[in-house]
Amino acid sequence: MKIKRADILSRTLTGRCPNCGHFGIFKNWFRLHKSCPQCAMELEKEESGFYFGTTSIGYVLAIVLVIIPVCILVVLNMLNVWLGVSIAIIGSTLLCTLLYPIMLCWVLMLYYTVQADELPQNLSDTAHDEAR
Ligand SMILES: [Zn+2]
Numbered sequence: 248m249k250i251k252r253a254d255i256l257s258r259t260l261t262g263r264c265p266n267c268g269h270f271g272i273f274k275n276w277f278r279l280h281k282s283c284p285q286c287a288m289e290l291e292k293e294e295s296g297f298y299f300g301t302t303s304i305g306y307v308l309a310i311v312l313v314i315i316p317v318c319i320l321v322v323l324n325m326l327n328v329w330l331g332v333s334i335a336i337i338g339s340t341l342l343c344t345l346l347y348p349i350m351l352c353w354v355l356m357l358y359y360t361v362q363a364d365e366l367p368q369n370l371s372d373t374a375h376d377e378a379r
Pocket residue numbers: 264265266267268269283284285286287288
């Protein structure tokens with residue numbers, strides 16, 4: 248394969264196109280471009296639950312980083328219950344909003360490291376592999 252999984256990993260984690268390494272795959276904070284402005288590779292995978300995956304990572308992060316610590320503080324009587332609930336709600340919302348582009352990168356990273364041969368630059372080699 249032309250593009251190794253390590254390349255895909257470093258590219259997607261720095262917010263670049265996994266196929267050509269072009270920086271600028273984000274349309275805005277919450278959305279990717281439909282396809283890469285440089286190599287026209289399809290970036291959005293809406294039909295395969297792309298954004299759903301991102302939101303799920305957000306929930307897990309919010310539970311682990313915000314809700315569980317707040318619960319522990321409430322149980323230890325170090326935090327008032329209603330203050331805890333407010334912190335949990337505001338904290339999880341902020342966390343998901345601020346980390347959304349990073350989580351999108353993670354989903355891109357997971358998707359293309361697993362299916363590295365789906366990249367346009369690797370497709371020609373896939374045919375070659377199957378012939379072997
Ligand atoms: Zn590209």
